[in-house]
Amino acid sequence: MTREFSRTNRVASQIQRELAVLICEELKDPRLGMITVQEVRVARDLSHAKVYVTVIGGDLDEAGNVKRLNGAAGFLRSMLARRVKLRTVPELHFVFDESIERGTRLASLIEEAVGKDATKH
Numbered sequence: 001m002t003r004e005f006s007r008t009n010r011v012a013s014q015i016q017r018e019l020a021v022l023i024c025e026e027l028k029d030p031r032l033g034m035i036t037v038q039e040v041r042v043a044r045d046l047s048h049a050k051v052y053v054t055v056i057g058g059d060l061d062e063a064g065n066v067k068r069l070n071g072a073a074g075f076l077r078s079m080l081a082r083r084v085k086l087r088t089v090p091e092l093h094f095v096f097d098e099s100i101e102r103g104t105r106l107a108s109l110i111e112e113a114v115g116k117d118a119t120k121h
Contacts, residue, residue, distance in 0.1 A: 008042045011086070015049055016040040018083050019092075022076055023069075032065055038097045042090055049090035052097035062096045069094040 020037045032055075039052040055065040069076075073092040081089040 008044055008046065011046060011084075011090075012040040012042040012049065014084055015042065015051075015080065015090070018080055019051060019076065022079050022083075026076075026079055027072060029068060029072075032068055035065065035069070038099070046086065046088060046090050049092055051092055051094045053094055054097050054100055066094050066096045 016037050016039065019040070023035050023037065034056040036054045036056070037051060038054055041050045041052075043049070051069075053066065053069065055062050070093070073094065077089055077092050080092075
């Protein structure tokens, strides 16, 4: 019988919580905007973790902020190793999460369609 909440999911959840705190407290780059860690997906062998982030504000666009986060991935990994009790801490790969922008765009399209429908009737 499989577990409902596997070890990789538990590790991903813990990494997500710790990274959110580390990015907020330890990264002192003023060019970074407000970064939210949306999701972390960890490989089955715990060697790699894909970290999905969204960025609000900042001097650079989303790609620039993600590039800075990937540049600081080694530092964040070493700080994460001090906080999480794992034999090996996964390598971090930051990716921009477009789901919020996509959801906002879909919501505006739905509102526009409802508005057009209301004017027809």
